[in-house]
Structure formats: structure tokens, C-alpha cells
Amino acid sequence: MLLTEEPSPRGHEKAEKGSGSDFAELSRRIADAGLLRRRPLYYTVRFGAVALALATGVAAFLALGDSWAQLFVAAALAVVFGQLGLAAHDLAHRQVFTRRRPSEAGGLLVANVLLGMSYGWWMNKHTRHHAHPNHEGKDPDVAPDILVWSRRQARRAKGLPRFVGKHQAALFFPLLTLEGLNLSFSSFKALRSPSMKRPVLEGTLLVTHFVLYLGGLFAVLPAGKALAFIAVHQGLFGIYLGSVFAPNHKGMPMIEEGTRLDFLRRQVLTSRNVRGGVLVDAFMGGLNYQIEHHLFPSMPTPALGRAQVITERYCAELGIPYHQTGLLASHREALRHLRSVGAPLRRAR
Secondary structure, three states, rough: OOOOOOOOHHHHHHHOOOOOOHHHHHHHHHHOOOOOOHHHHHHHHHHHHHHHHHHHHHHHHHHOOOOHHHHHHHHHHHHHHHHHHHHHHHHHHHOOOOHHHHHHHHHHHEEEEEEEHHHHHHHHHHHHHHOOOEEEOOOOOHOOOOOOOOHHHHHHHHHHHHHOOHHHHHHHHHHHHHHHHHHHHHHHHOOOOOOOOOOOHHHHHHHHHHHHHHHHHHHHOHHHHHHHHHHHHHHHHHHHHHHHHHHHHHOOOOOOOOOOHHHHHHHHOOOEEEEOOHHHHHHHHOOOHHHHHHHHHOOOOHHHHHHHHHHHHHHHHHOOOOOEHHHHHHHHHHHHHHHOOOOOHOOOO
């Protein structure tokens, strides 16, 4: 089992020497199996189904009008928004199109216009995560923003992270209800960043989203019901996103500065796969094959299942720990890790 109280892959540093060819061999096996070719029919059907679900949700919203039954529509649209987030993710990784322009155009449409999240900001953040998963100081997904991800971060925590970190395992899912709003807030904030390539375009598209979203809500519903719709929709959307992304790395080994790992081991040791069959595949959009996704980010979603078999066998040949578990167990591991790393804060006076 990779998971420890303060997980670290330091014991695998010796595998660095001569291991550059290890990933090359795996990559050859994957290519020989034809798993990197594009799947246009799959994405046409999948994206078409999501678009139909979105159109159905909007039609139901308009048909119901001033009714508390709109909260059921809000819940359904939270799931649709989660699927849109997964679609934006696949577009960003060029799993759908090989060329940059159609991938970027699709990403801007789905992320900025439909979700209210900056495609450029998220791309920058997610690229850094893929390059250095669970690496303190390099992976933005384990930065001590509100939660702390290692005991080192806990001991250094001040202000809000110090307060929240004491009980972060219990607060994790309640905090996820704010994740959708946090993505939008961070997107607007990032428009002033030098790393943003098209701030005017992205800002315009973000404003377009909120004009349509808020304008539609307050045009159809009175203020109280509109606010209740937003709370249900955004809250469940955040929980959905967190339930998809948290099982992938949280609770897996954290890489400390100075630790040297080759690409194959860095990706495998810090990632967790989630078993569960067709339903979990659909719920997580293929990100339950997180190990394979990190090794081959542009691999289309339907190929990940076959790649998992090849990758697990190959890791067994090399003696590289390969971790996968069920969906509920993955959340237990993540929450156990959050509680463990927050221990120094609970002991502090």
C-alpha cells in the first residue's frame, strides 16, 4: 500500500538511474495497441448527449417558470455542468482534436461561455499539475490555500488554513459546495495575470456567461427562488467536481523538493486509479484511470481502460507500486490523509 501517514516516494529514487527507457517501452506498447488514435465517433456521441442534456435542462427551466420545482432542475444541471467540465478537460488535453485551434475554440466555448471558468487560467494551472503532481511548491493543486496537504504545510500554516486545517477532513465536502464559485472568482482574478494570453477575449466570454446565467435566472424567478437555485446548482456542481478530482491524487505520496523520480514513476506513484465499471467511468469521465491519463494525457477516454491493463502489467514487471481502489475507498483514503496531515494543528494550542 502506497498510502502512509506522511507518504513519500523517496525510497524509489534509486530507480532514476537508467529508467529513461522504461517509459519509452510502455509508450511503444501503448502505441502498438492503437490506443493513441482519435475517436471522433465517441466524442460526437458523448458531447452530443451532454449538449442534449443541457438543452433539456434549459427547456425544463423555462417551462416550469416560477416554481420551487426549479430546485430539481438546478440539481440536474449541476450534473450537466460537471460533464461539461469533463468535456473541457478532454478538449484541453487535445484528446478530441489533434490541432490546437479547434481544441482551444471548443475549450473557450465550454469553459468560459457555458461554465463561467477561464480556459486559459485553468490550462496554465492544470499543465503545472501534470508536470509535477503532488510536488510541494510546484503543483498548484496541493498549494496550502485553505486546506493543507502535508504536515510541513500544517506546521507553517497561518490564518484561515491554520483554522480550517484542524478539522479539514470533516469540512472537505462542505467546502466543495463553494468550488464552482471559486473557479469563477479565480478566473476573473487571473485576467490581470501576465500569463493570461487573451484577457480581453476571455473576460468578455466570462461576462457573457454570467449575463446569460444570472439574467435568465432573475428574469424567470423571483429573487429568493433564484438565489436558492444558485445555491443548489453551484453547491452540487462543486461537490461533483470535487468527487471526480479528489480521488485521483489526494492521499497519495507527496514529493518533496530534492526527490528525483523519472517520468514514469513520478506519475504512477502519485496517482490513484478508481475501479467501478461503466457507471464510475461515466461519472468520472475516464479520470478514474488517472495513472494512464497522467502518463498519456492526450489519450482519448475510451482507450484508457485497455491502457490500464497494459500499464498495470508493465508496472508489475518493473516492481513499481500501482494503486487502485473503489470509489468510496478512494474518498476514505483522501479524507484519512487530510485528517492525518492536520494533526499538528490539532495538537497546537
